[in-house]
Amino acid sequence: MSAADQGAPRRSWLVRLWAFVVELWDVLRRPSSVFGLGVLVFAGFVAGVVFWGGFNTALEVTNTEKFCTGCHEMRDNVFAELKPTIHFSNRSGVRASCPDCHVPHNWTDKIARKMQASKEVWGHLFGTINTREKFVDHRLELALHEWARFKANDSLECRNCHSAESMDITKQSPRASVAHQRFLFTGEKTCIDCHKGIAHHLPDMRGIPGWQ
Amino acid sequence: MIGKHWLLALAIISATASTSLVAQTVSSGLRGPTPLNEEGPAAPMTPLRNTTEKKVRSYPEQPPVIPHTTEGYQIDMNGNKCLSCHARARTAESQAPMVSITHFMDRDGQFLASVSPRRFFCTECHVPQNVVKPPVDNDFIDIDTLLSRAAPGGRR
Numbered sequence: 001m002s003a004a005d006q007g008a009p010r011r012s013w014l015v016r017l018w019a020f021v022v023e024l025w026d027v028l029r030r031p032s033s034v035f036g037l038g039v040l041v042f043a044g045f046v047a048g049v050v051f052w053g054g055f056n057t058a059l060e061v062t063n064t065e066k067f068c069t070g071c072h073e074m075r076d077n078v079f080a081e082l083k084p085t086i087h088f089s090n091r092s093g094v095r096a097s098c099p100d101c102h103v104p105h106n107w108t109d110k111i112a113r114k115m116q117a118s119k120e121v122w123g124h125l126f127g128t129i130n131t132r133e134k135f136v137d138h139r140l141e142l143a144l145h146e147w148a149r150f151k152a153n154d155s156l157e158c159r160n161c162h163s164a165e166s167m168d169i170t171k172q173s174p175r176a177s178v179a180h181q182r183f184l185f186t187g188e189k190t191c192i193d194c195h196k197g198i199a200h201h202l203p204d205m206r207g208i209p210g211w212q
Numbered sequence: 213m214i215g216k217h218w219l220l221a222l223a224i225i226s227a228t229a230s231t232s233l234v235a236q237t238v239s240s241g242l243r244g245p246t247p248l249n250e251e252g253p254a255a256p257m258t259p260l261r262n263t264t265e266k267k268v269r270s271y272p273e274q275p276p277v278i279p280h281t282t283e284g285y286q287i288d289m290n291g292n293k294c295l296s297c298h299a300r301a302r303t304a305e306s307q308a309p310m311v312s313i314t315h316f317m318d319r320d321g322q323f324l325a326s327v328s329p330r331r332f333f334c335t336e337c338h339v340p341q342n343v344v345k346p347p348v349d350n351d352f353i354d355i356d357t358l359l360s361r362a363a364p365g366g367r368r
Contacts, residue, residue: 085284174264175280178307197286197293205291210302212295212326 059114065097071124074098077135081200101157101199102146109153140203147192155191162191241347261341270354275337282340287333294334295327 032040061067069075079098082088087096104110122128129135150157164184169177183189193210196202205211239245246252260281267277285293297306315331316323 173262173280175262194296197291198284202286202291204289208291210296211291212299212302 059110062114063099063103063110065099068098073124073129073135077129077132078200085199087199096161096199100160104153104156105160139201143196143200143203147196150192151190158191158195258342258344261343267341270352278338278340280340282335287335292327292332292334299327 035043069079087101089095103113124130127134129138164180167180167184169180172180179194183194184191196205196208196211238248244252260283261279262281264280266279269276282294287293295311296302297308298311300310302308303310311327311331313323315327316325317331318324318328319330
């Protein structure tokens with residue numbers, strides 16, 4: 001009855017959407033006959049600033065301790081383990097929060113890491129590590145990923161704060177001084193080779209080089 | 213009448229005794245001058261000795277004390293940070309003393325290939341040392357000192 005009232009039968013939504021896309025394309029591919037070139041360039045510039053700024057602001061929001069500890073997987077496991085360590089609270093009051101170590105500071109590397117992190121969103125949505133037991137079961141796999149990343153980039157995130165050049169070995173304990181001169185300064189080893197498990201608990205270390 | 217006097221005396225004695233106990237200040241090395249019924253301020257945390265220099269053992273069976281800090285060292289079923297340097301295979305790289313062979317022995321006296329599970333938890337016996345002035349003097353005399361006090365020419 002209703003179809004008869006409207007005269008011609010309504011086309012399906014797919015056909016109408018296609019018609020809209022074709023029409024939009026027709027408008028976009030032709031030069032404007034209404035707006036001046038200056039207006040278009042200026043509007044494009046403003047829109048660019050707004051979108052680029054918005055994008056980077058949103059990106060920085062995802063790069064905060066508050067955001068990282070927003071889901072209970074991080075808050076109850078790795079963040080709780082970080083709290084008693086020197087990277088969370090220390091005499092000088094400098095804190096290394098999650099992204100300082102886990103997100104590259106260089107822009108392109110950061111974007112690559114953020115794209116990888118979509119897997120982590122998937123894991124959150126489907127509850128891959130949503131209980132302590134599941135997290136502990138996955139701890140070795142997760143740790144291996146991070147160790148591989150640190151090894152591949154020569155512990156870049158450590159070196160953002162701890163550079164070998166500004167290290168005063170006379171201020172270090174004899175043990176640390178000897179080890180750093182022998183392995184770090186010669187480039188034989190990188191930070192993560194010896195300093196595993198300094199911010200979070202270790203997984204089962206059987207078979208990991210340097211561990212028993 | 214005598215009973216009444218005794219009771220009064222007893223009351224006075226007990227009263228003075230209890231007040232003197234409350235007011236009593238025992239100047240102890242550990243407590244300081246804080247009265248016994250009060251809680252004093254917590255002593256400041258002292259740094260750990262971190263010289264890496266061996267300390268002499270007070271007696272041969274003493275587990276050697278750790279001459280470096282062990283802050284944040286994980287020792288549990290997942291791993292043992294101490295063994296990253298002190299395990300047999302790691303000592304060439306670390307130049308640290310190897311875990312004694314006695315630690316490889318199980319309770320039946322059988323030597324295992326590596327550290328026995330009952331000797332796995334290092335800090336049960338070996339402890340790092342804090343840099344402190346001992347609040348109580350220690351007059352322990354080790355056996356060599358004791359023997360050297362023997363009369364010259366006497367029995368050894």
